[in-house]
Amino acid sequence: VSELVLPAALRDVEPVRKLEIPARLDYEFTAGAATSRFLQGIARKKILGERCPVCRKVYVPPRGSCPTDGVPTAEQVELAHTGTVTTFCVVNVQFYGQAMDLPYVCATVLLDGADIGLFGLVQDVPADEVRMGMRVEAVWVEDEKLAPTLTSIEFWRPTGEPDAPYESFREHV
Amino acid sequence: MPEAEVLSAPLVLEYPFRRSVGRVQSAFLTGLREQLVLGIRARDGRVLCPPVEYDPVTGDELDELVELGTTGTVTTWSWEPAPRPNQPLDRPFAWALIRLDGADTAMLHAVDAGTPESMSTGQRVRIRWADERTGAIGDIACFEPEPAGTDAGTGTGEGSAS
Numbered sequence: 001v002s003e004l005v006l007p008a009a010l011r012d013v014e015p016v017r018k019l020e021i022p023a024r025l026d027y028e029f030t031a032g033a034a035t036s037r038f039l040q041g042i043a044r045k046k047i048l049g050e051r052c053p054v055c056r057k058v059y060v061p062p063r064g065s066c067p068t069d070g071v072p073t074a075e076q077v078e079l080a081h082t083g084t085v086t087t088f089c090v091v092n093v094q095f096y097g098q099a100m101d102l103p104y105v106c107a108t109v110l111l112d113g114a115d116i117g118l119f120g121l122v123q124d125v126p127a128d129e130v131r132m133g134m135r136v137e138a139v140w141v142e143d144e145k146l147a148p149t150l151t152s153i154e155f156w157r158p159t160g161e162p163d164a165p166y167e168s169f170r171e172h173v
Numbered sequence: 174m175p176e177a178e179v180l181s182a183p184l185v186l187e188y189p190f191r192r193s194v195g196r197v198q199s200a201f202l203t204g205l206r207e208q209l210v211l212g213i214r215a216r217d218g219r220v221l222c223p224p225v226e227y228d229p230v231t232g233d234e235l236d237e238l239v240e241l242g243t244t245g246t247v248t249t250w251s252w253e254p255a256p257r258p259n260q261p262l263d264r265p266f267a268w269a270l271i272r273l274d275g276a277d278t279a280m281l282h283a284v285d286a287g288t289p290e291s292m293s294t295g296q297r298v299r300i301r302w303a304d305e306r307t308g309a310i311g312d313i314a315c316f317e318p319e320p321a322g323t324d325a326g327t328g329t330g331e332g333s334a335s
Binding site: 016027 | 176177178179180181182183184185186187188189190191192193194196197198199200202203204206207209211236237238240259308309
């Protein structure tokens with residue numbers, strides 16, 4: 001490395017070594033009609049999916065149409081508050097803005113009666129005991145804190161039922 | 174199916190990037206904090222500002238810092254009629270490439286020109302320093318037009334390093 005000679009005026013001052021370059025994007029997110037129906041259900045402690053009239057699959061959260069058949073999902077379906085962990089991730093790494101104590105578990109929960117998994121946290125169980133097929137139930141915030149946001153479901157906890165057989169959710173992994 | 178009111182809510186994505194600057198940018202940014210602008214001499218003799226660590230032609234490591242003036246020439250510009258948050262100025266201004274006296278390349282910055290009619294290529298500008306300087310490009314608050322009669326023409330791109 002060759003020598004970089006600083007001007008005299010900079011030799012006795014503290015050099016700049018780091019730069020903070022925050023990138024911030026301010027959006028206004030519009031949920032759309034179908035997801036708004038879902039979120040307003042959440043505010044009433046109901047999990048509302050929508051069924052495709054062609055393939056009969058139930059989507060949750062609904063986006064208003066079936067991505068396979070390209071038709072509106074015209075039928076609303078109220079789903080159970082129980083489901084099966086199809087896949088999960090144990091988070092062990094600290095990052096900026098993190099609200100959770102480590103380690104914690106993010107999972108995809110296939111609700112009973114649904115055909116697509118819902119993203120959530122799995123708690124009330126050691127991280128290393130979470131597994132595919134584990135049966136879980138929704139733990140909601142207190143009623144007065146219910147709002148049209150998925151954080152109204154605080155987390156999912158094991159029901160204690162026997163694990164669901166792999167075949168029952170293999171199409172959803 | 175019941176008609177629902179369509180919901181919307183603010184959604185903020187924020188990435189708090191922090192990076193080390195390396196020795197050349199360290200010198201450049203430290204200089205800005207101390208109200209001194211540095212370029213660096215390339216292998217072909219040109220002075221590059223903002224300075225770079227490696228020669229853009231040969232890839233050689235560069236090490237000859239050059240002190241530059243605080244005045245320069247607009248080589249091209251574009252008017253910003255509606256500044257967004259966190260842009261250099263909160264009123265309409267020009268984005269300009271400015272070749273500082275003593276440099277052969279131009280740097281991007283804002284010119285507080287008031288109106289687009291008062292901007293022109295070849296225009297002479299000078300640095301307005303920020304009151305509080307932290308070692309970042311914002312230590313140059315912006316450039317401001319030099320008084321009339323100091324126009325340097327459209328510029329040839331030739332070096333003016335002395």
